[in-house]
Amino acid sequence: MALAPSSPWPLVVAGGGAAGFMAAISAAEAGLKGVLLLEATPTPLAKVLISGGGRCNVTHACWDPRDLVGHYPRGGRALLGPFSRFATTEAVEWFKAHGLELVQEADGRLFPRSNRSSSVVATLREAALAAGVTLRTGASLQTAEPLESAGFALRLRSSEGARALHCRRLLLATGGHPSGRQIAASLGHAVVPPLPSLFTLALKPNPLQGLAGVVMDPVGLQLELPGERFRQQGPVLVTHWGLSGPATLRLTAFAARAMKEHGYRVQLRVDWSGGRRQQDLEAAFEDLRRDHARRQLGSSRPWPELSRRLWLHLLADGGIGASGRWAELRRPQQKALIEALRSSLYTVGGRGPFGEEFVTAGGVPLGEVNLATMASRKQSGLYFVGELLDVDGLTGGFNFQHCWTSGWLAGRAIAASADFVEDGEHR
Numbered sequence: 105m106a107l108a109p110s111s112p113w114p115l116v117v118a119g120g121g122a123a124g125f126m127a128a129i130s131a132a133e134a135g136l137k138g139v140l141l142l143e144a145t146p147t148p149l150a151k152v153l154i155s156g157g158g159r160c161n162v163t164h165a166c167w168d169p170r171d172l173v174g175h176y177p178r179g180g181r182a183l184l185g186p187f188s189r190f191a192t193t194e195a196v197e198w199f200k201a202h203g204l205e206l207v208q209e210a211d212g213r214l215f216p217r218s219n220r221s222s223s224v225v226a227t228l229r230e231a232a233l234a235a236g237v238t239l240r241t242g243a244s245l246q247t248a249e250p251l252e253s254a255g256f257a258l259r260l261r262s263s264e265g266a267r268a269l270h271c272r273r274l275l276l277a278t279g280g281h282p283s284g285r286q287i288a289a290s291l292g293h294a295v296v297p298p299l300p301s302l303f304t305l306a307l308k309p310n311p312l313q314g315l316a317g318v319v320m321d322p323v324g325l326q327l328e329l330p331g332e333r334f335r336q337q338g339p340v341l342v343t344h345w346g347l348s349g350p351a352t353l354r355l356t357a358f359a360a361r362a363m364k365e366h367g368y369r370v371q372l373r374v375d376w377s378g379g380r381r382q383q384d385l386e387a388a389f390e391d392l393r394r395d396h397a398r399r400q401l402g403s404s405r406p407w408p409e410l411s412r413r414l415w416l417h418l419l420a421d422g423g424i425g426a427s428g429r430w431a432e433l434r435r436p437q438q439k440a441l442i443e444a445l446r447s448s449l450y451t452v453g454g455r456g457p458f459g460e461e462f463v464t465a466g467g468v469p470l471g472e473v474n475l476a477t478m479a480s481r482k483q484s485g486l487y488f489v490g491e492l493l494d495v496d497g498l499t500g501g502f503n504f505q506h507c508w509t510s511g512w513l514a515g516r517a518i519a520a521s522a523d524f525v526e527d528g529e530h531r
């Protein structure tokens with residue numbers, strides 16, 4: 105492979121993850137000769153491989169870009185333009201055209217038919233090879249300096265030591281790794297400080313400790329921060345340390361920045377009744393008192409979907425014996441139980457060990473990027489894609505969708521650059 109400074113690569117892509125691969129393949133497939141893809145580690149696409157519990161949730165069956173943008177706590181409506189050109193429909197077609205069929209699950213998530221993330225990795229690697237992308241692993245981009253004559257002088261670190269090379273276009277696809285943010289900053293970009301999004305909640309103290317494994321759906325969650333409230337409703341999983349599940353992850357994604365500002369110590373109000381009205385719960389309790397007066401409280405719940413373990417916990421928490429009869433339940437006890445079902449208050453003391461789909465919020469601000477091409481507005485010849493941008497999506501395939509979209513747009517735009525076409529850099 106020619107790495108001499110005298111022969112600049114038309115395009116160097118730094119970062120062999122989902123976004124970098126999509127960008128490199130798209131540029132090469134659009135006819136650009138000389139695409140070099142650098143990956144710092146020995147294993148490209150490592151996150152794709154571990155994603156979705158080893159199945160890779162490639163995207164989400166959210167077909168209308170106007171709905172799709174609602175799944176990006178950071179990005180949001182600014183992504184309407186990019187998604188209008190390449191969103192779920194185009195991603196599904198793209199993978200199909202490259203030999204990978206995606207299958208939709210009941211909740212809208214799309215996975216490869218094989219149910220193995222290795223199929224996605226193989227598809228991207230084969231597509232890159234077929235398109236003529238040169239992949240170099242174990243090569244990490246250290247610095248990039250703009251050249252007076254256009255293009256960049258790059259310094260790499262690889263197993264063979266430090267190397268230098270030149271390129272005409274530089275595309276940064278380094279994900280949440282600090283190196284990409286540092287290079288972006290050195291080229292004149294502001295960088296929104298990184299912070300975790302999509303995490304589980306640790307309760308301290310954790311009164312739900314004995315309930316690990318309980319799933320309730322729907323549950324209403326409300327984070328109470330000074331001057332701000334964040335609400336979500338949906339499935340919640342009780343874990344050994346606190347709360348997880350889709351509603352929790354959605355809540356923490358939207359509240360990521362506010363929670364960080366409060367040191368992850370906040371009050372959480374939980375509606376275990378999933379939005380049942382006070383009078384409906386009172387009526388359900390009255391029915392039980394009347395129809396099941398002799399039944400034990402622990403053996404009949406106010407509604408069948410209420411987890412038995414949770415119900416027993418709420419009884420114990422209220423100092424109410426589970427062996428007591430419904431007829432013996434005193435009015436203040438009933439009031440307290442309904443209150444606990446509708447509005448239990450817990451103290452969040454930190455983040456749980458791992459999110460289901462841990463992503464980094466923050467990065468290069470969208471305002472500094474032309475979202476039609478993913479080109480920098482600060483530095484000519486520079487492009488950004490994927491998680492390095494200040495975009496992050498909810499759990500469910502939305503993070504990869506942004507990688508496919510931004511990668512495809514950048515690759516196509518770079519290949520179509522007027523100077524490449526004029527200079528005959530196309531096949």
Ligand SMILES: Cc1cc2nc3c(=O)[nH]c(=O)nc-3n(C[C@H](O)[C@H](O)[C@H](O)COP(=O)(O)OP(=O)(O)OC[C@H]3O[C@@H](n4cnc5c(N)ncnc54)[C@H](O)[C@@H]3O)c2cc1C
Pocket residue numbers: 118119120121122123124142143144145147148149150151152154155156157160161162163243244245246277278279280281283284460461462463489490491492500501502503504505507
């Ligand atoms: C456990 C887990 C499961 C997930 N599951 C899903 C899922 O099912 N669906 C979904 O949509 N999202 C999922 N995500 C999120 C998703 O993985 C990321 O949003 C996505 O991988 C970001 O892609 P990227 O290409 O921008 O960055 P990355 O995948 O992080 O790729 C960046 C690459 O750049 C390399 N690199 C960094 N610095 C340099 C440098 N200086 N020079 C050269 N190379 C460099 C890194 O080694 C890395 O390979 C999951 C995340 C995790 C952690």
